[in-house]
Amino acid sequence: MSWRDYDCLNIPLKSSVQMKNKYSITSDILSFQLCRRQYGFFGVRGYQPAHVVQYWYGTILHQVLDKLHMHYQGLLDESTVERIPTDEEVEIYFNAVDDSLRARGIRAINSSLRKTAINVLKIFNALEGPKLYPNVIDTECDLQSDQGNYILHGVVDLLKEISMAKYTKDYDKVEIWDYKGTKFPDLSIKYGQEKLDRYVFQMLVYAELYKLKNGKYPLKGKLYFMNELFGNSNANETPPEAVYVVEFRDRDINEKINSALNLFSNTVTEIESNLKYDRWDPPEQQPDKETCDICDLRWNCSALTKKYPMRYP
Numbered sequence: 001m002s003w004r005d006y007d008c009l010n011i012p013l014k015s016s017v018q019m020k021n022k023y024s025i026t027s028d029i030l031s032f033q034l035c036r037r038q039y040g041f042f043g044v045r046g047y048q049p050a051h052v053v054q055y056w057y058g059t060i061l062h063q064v065l066d067k068l069h070m071h072y073q074g075l076l077d078e079s080t081v082e083r084i085p086t087d088e089e090v091e092i093y094f095n096a097v098d099d100s101l102r103a104r105g106i107r108a109i110n111s112s113l114r115k116t117a118i119n120v121l122k123i124f125n126a127l128e129g130p131k132l133y134p135n136v137i138d139t140e141c142d143l144q145s146d147q148g149n150y151i152l153h154g155v156v157d158l159l160k161e162i163s164m165a166k167y168t169k170d171y172d173k174v175e176i177w178d179y180k181g182t183k184f185p186d187l188s189i190k191y192g193q194e195k196l197d198r199y200v201f202q203m204l205v206y207a208e209l210y211k212l213k214n215g216k217y218p219l220k221g222k223l224y225f226m227n228e229l230f231g232n233s234n235a236n237e238t239p240p241e242a243v244y245v246v247e248f249r250d251r252d253i254n255e256k257i258n259s260a261l262n263l264f265s266n267t268v269t270e271i272e273s274n275l276k277y278d279r280w281d282p283p284e285q286q287p288d289k290e291t292c293d294i295c296d297l298r299w300n301c302s303a304l305t306k307k308y309p310m311r312y313p
Contacts, residue, residue: 022151040280072133143209174218191288204260221246
């Protein structure tokens, strides 16, 4: 048999499959909205920031809280079922997570920040644990939706059953929780309301993702600002500033959620426009001071109205 016997064969090329990008509410959309330059350099190009303080603090709070929930459910050790973790056990879980983060090069900038995180977790465990842990349905709930040209993705920190809620056929007796490793935004300053609006936007998108998966909206969303616990004078009551409730039973909730989804879609369009040319210009308006203070790009940013003094590392 000669090679000429195959000369007339026509083998069609395998068609390429266009993969859809997945966009996270927090690490993509909110990050881009906060500062597109930071998002492009650190989130897309993969540059490593000199300090990862905010990432360490938020990550260790979330991961230790998840372990505390698992402890109560007996998922780490069957002998701990329905038992609130002790302060000593909180420290054990904290150290285990901290060691894991250190192995990845992520650590607290100083011992003071580390002590703050431990204290906040102990206070939360003692104050909220007895009334929260028994009603937890699930933690770290991965939710996503195919939006046609991209995948909308979010992770809800916690689903809590509201057993005493009045019956309603249109809503699940569920609260969706999101932990924030900060204080409640200061609404008296320029960027306070914008920050709170971004958090509410996040919860509205979560509500829609929950409905797509479960058929109904949850009753409420709760933003829990962990740092409001630090220095709390009344150890037996949740500080009013620690919890911000988003009601999903409002008459205009559909309008609010549609608006949030449109904002999400518009932000995706902006991100992909920047991705096309790998161009990440400074934002048109300067972000809040907290965001700029930790940014390694702050010495060469046209968005800043006041230049940061140069210093040695």
